[in-house]
Amino acid sequence: MYTKNLVALAAVAGLAEQALAFNSHRHLHRAADAAAADKRDMVTHWVTVYETAFVTEGGKQDSKPAATNYVVNNAPPAPSPAPQKAAPPPPPPAAPTTLLTSAKPVVNAQVSHPPPPPPPVKEQVAPTPAAASPSKAAAPSAGGNGGSSKSSLTSKRGIAYNDPGMANIFGGTCKACSWAYNWGSNPGSLNKNLNFIPTLWGDRPAFTANWDADAEKAIANGAKALFSFNECDNGGQANMPPTTAAAAHAKYMSKYAGRVPIGAPSITNSGNPHEGVEWLKEFMAACDGSSKCPVDFCNVHWYSPAEYADTLFTHLEAAHKACGGRPLWLTEFAPTAGDEGSFLKKVIPKLESLDYLHGYSYFMVANDKLMSSATSLSSPGQVYAAV
Secondary structure: OEEEEOOOOOOOOOOOOOOEEOOOOOOOOOOOOOOOOOOOOOOOOOEEEEEOOEEOHHHOEOOOOOOEEEEEOOOOOOOOOOOOOOOOOOOOOOOOOOOOOOOOOOOOOOOEOOOOOOOOHHHOOOOOHHHHOOOHHHOOOOOOOOOOOOOOOOOOEEEEEOOHHHHHHHHHHOOOOOEEEOOOOOOOOOOOOOEEOOEOOOOOHHHHOOHHHHHHHHHHOOOOOEEOOOOOOOOOOOOOOHHHHHHHHHHHHHHHOOOOOEEOOOEOOOOOOOOHHHHHHHHHHHHOOOOOOOOOEEEEEEEEOHHHHHHHHHHHHHHHHHOOOOOEEEEEEEEOOOOHHHHHHHHHHHHHHOOOEEEEEEEEEOEOOOEOOOOOEOHHHHHHHHO
């Protein structure tokens, strides 16, 4: 069931221009019916679709089409993302905001959070110098088992999904796809040919209650890694200061150190202060090389118009340095404008050639994304499955 909602972005004080951005988010609620006689999970999908519109000075609506995105598991909260400050000529765009709140799950908190596009280019903030350069303070070796997250995967390419049925259909076509994740800790009915990577989306009880049981089950089934919190640098997502995130990461991840590669919390490509790569540097400094705060690789996201495809690779390089030279996983990326097929043909060979990039997943296996229907791949989906 889909509903449409609009969420307004706050106006930036002191600027002549004002922009209203309505951020799209999706939520899916997954519940297992323990009383079912066949022991199979009964899954209910609640998806909220938000469409983004941009209004420029004078009330004229921007001509760019709004992207439609999905967020899984719960209803969207009230908070709006921080306003974007205007910047001269089109800089590399700031990261999108993504949104998810917790609703009490029946069995497991199944979470995912596809993000909306960033504001128009003219409203975006250029990345701060700190976000594009390595941080000496963020280079400690923070525990883990040495970042050995590549050799255990049969290929880099993965699937980000909410609907396991769609994921199975896509995976059957994408011979290069070897792993999958759904922003949650339970794979649902995902085909066992796809290696499921569990995610501890946040540190609230809705997410932590079943984490250990799900993580242990995933490891027993051969999970090649564990993903930590989702976009702590984003006020609409896990939303944690680096020190808080480091303490929570240590609490929930340290017991798995040495058993499976562990990722740092995922970050956006925002250039705002204390977001994006800058947040990652602060997180790594907070971990301070402690074996109780294990980090084997860092998890990054990227969203910008296709014309800024090159900034994907500068973002990866900056994150790689901020991560102390550890490997990276790119678990969300997509252009917010431009031809997706051409974009994928351009960037996939480069992603494949990056030695320090051990996994990547395009956003995402869903209708109007990599799928055109529940059973058919879209044009971009065909490219992602075949390149």
